[in-house]
Amino acid sequence: MAIPANLLRAAILTGYAEVAQSLGLDPYRVMKSVGLHRLDLSDADTLIPVAAVLELLERSAAAANVDDFGLRMAARRSLAHLGPVGLVAREEPTLRDAIRLFERHFRLRTEMLILNLEEDDDVASLAVRIMFATRGSTRQVIELIVGIVFRTLKALAGDKWGPESVHFSHPPPLRRTTHGTFFRCRPHFASTFDGLLLRPRDLSAPIATADPVMAHYVRRYLEEVITQPTIMIDATVRQLVFTLLPSGRCTSELLAGHLGIDRRTLSRRLAARGTSFSEIQNGVRIELAQRHIKTEGRTLAETSHLLGFTGLPAFSRWFRVQFGKSASEWRKSR
Secondary structure (H helix, E strand, O other), X not given: OOEOOOEEEHHHHOOHHHHHHHOOOXXXXXXXXXXXXXXXXXXXXXXXXXXXXXXXXXXXXXXHOOOOHHHHHHOOOOHHHHOHHXXXXXXXXXXXXXXXXXHHHHHHHEOOEEEEEEEOOOXXXXXXEEOOXXXXXXXXXXXXXXXXXXXXXXXXXXXXXXXXXXXXXXXXXXXXXXXXXXXXXXXXXXXXXXXXXXXXXXXXOEOOOOOHHHHHHHHHHHHHHHHOOOOOHHHHHHHHHHHHHHHOOOOHHHHHHHHOOOHHHXXXXXXXXXXXXXXXXXXXXXXXXXXXXXXXXXXXXXXXXXXXOOOHHHHHHHHHHHHXXXXXXXXXXX
């Protein structure tokens, strides 16, 4: 079930408090003025009214006397803030494939935002469309979202990449802003759309982080997370653990980063489901150990690596605790 068009995930406000404080504002006082003073910004999945988000950003920009408040928030975003879809995008073969993935993801996850890529022979346009009616200004939220899209593509394409041009449908700012340094080009205002113009050759460029071997596992386990937006947090964590274990870096901190939340929020939400990260990780290891040793016939050294252990001795100690015998003995008994 998609998020209704009148609500947004609190993840949209990632970096708000830090930007507000850097501009001399009391973020919680401004949040209170729009009815968001009880909001826990560390819980990215909390749903909040769109109208309150728009008013908060516009009011903050006015109070700080800046025209680029949303863009300053976007500058603090990274690929990890996109959660599982960001992890999948890193393994897509080209920038075009990653953008198509994002299109599908937003279509399934929210009724509020549409990302649309259109290509012709000379240029491709990546437009951002916000699907809600409002009487107030949308400048800050539009610039925030376009800025996030820009940052995401740069993370995938490499730091030297830049769009052909950047476009906004609203009028140009009245004050000096950070647009030029952020986008490394001068944006076009009062344009016909909000978004980026891209070069066709950029869309076909390979993503440097793509790993064909890892991509198989990532798509297999995470596509279900992306295409089933009602999936519970414990199931999402379980899918991520399956994916990250072979890397040897499957920690609660890293996993929380992929979900766009902090470690304490992850622990709290898992506890509400009656489980924990270590419990899920251990359960996945038990399942994979049995699968690799019994069904796939892998060596113990291979199994140790695929389960994320630092070496065979650590795996052997863990296996004896879990199964009451050594892995070799267990294999013979099967």
